[in-house]
Amino acid sequence: MAITKDMAGQRFGKLVVVSQAESKNGAQWHCICDCGNSTIVHGGALRQPAGTKSCGCVQKNILCRINLKRKMDHKKGRTARLGYHPDDLSDWAEQ
Numbered sequence: 001m002a003i004t005k006d007m008a009g010q011r012f013g014k015l016v017v018v019s020q021a022e023s024k025n026g027a028q029w030h031c032i033c034d035c036g037n038s039t040i041v042h043g044g045a046l047r048q049p050a051g052t053k054s055c056g057c058v059q060k061n062i063l064c065r066i067n068l069k070r071k072m073d074h075k076k077g078r079t080a081r082l083g084y085h086p087d088d089l090s091d092w093a094e095q
Helices: 043-047 057-075
Strands: 015-021 028-033 038-042
Touching: 015 038, 028 043, 038 043
Parallel strands: none
Antiparallel strands: 015 028, 028 038
C-alpha cells in the first residue's frame, strides 16, 4: 500500500484541505472552498497544476457571466455570438 502524504491544512486554489476522506481508489480529501461549499477531491487532482482548484463555483460564475452577456446582446438586437472570453464584458454594464 502506498504512503499517503497528509495534506490537511494546505490550500490549492480556492480549496483548503480539511481531512482525508474514506476511499478505496487512492487518497481523497475533504475540502472547503472559499465560497463555503465542501467537496471531496482526489489527491492527484489537487496537486496537478491544471487540477481541481474550486468546488465548481468558478466555472458556474464564468458560465453565468457568459450567458448574461449573450442575453444582453440579444436584447440589443445583436446576434448572439459564440466564443466569449469571460473577461470580455466591456459593455456588460451598458444601460
